[in-house]
Amino acid sequence: MKNVRTALGIALMVLTGAFISGCTGGNALPPYTVAMGANPKRGKKLIESYGCGSCHTIPGIPGARGLVGPPLMWMGRRTMIAGELPNSPENLVRWIKDPKKVEPGTAMPNLGLSDQEARDVAAYLTNLR
Template structure:
């Protein structure tokens, strides 16, 4: 039983560290806003996030397939599982299935900087 608990503790530690380490970069993310929020709003429209999500402040973003993104910056979790920090939100936008393998959110091929800018805008929504 003790060995099983040790294995579970190691797996949990690895699972919690992986999203940060997998993002890349030389230094660990700090949770601060990492992008240009104004550009992020334009990119959210460009990538047509509103096809699936209702997003106040984004013209024609009236989707109903995904959750509404109103006041997103006040949320505690991304997809109910990942802490809602701008760095992890950017990772989620770029590669959602890397953080939550069975998610229905598609990988849209969003480049890292675009994802950071989109995360910056979403994080500011209160």
């Protein structure tokens, strides 16, 4: 009886593992880490203080339920940023620092983030996968 349960448990673990790895897809960006000059924890605080959540729904940010811009879930797995730039940490920094330079007609304002702040915010967003 115990063996049957163990076997079932292992089968379930294998199945869950296959399911999870199947869902992450092949083209996810690698996790953006402190080693790359950015700190996702600081990015989270910056997202809160700059009020990105007034326009965006953002996982893990309390009260971030805005509907003006697209929801920012799965940013680490997107192919494009705002339909304009191929998704990479560098391009995410470019977008966050000056969206109108990338797409002149966009409704997203330039919020005046410094380079380091934009990197930290990009790190948080890139880790949403």
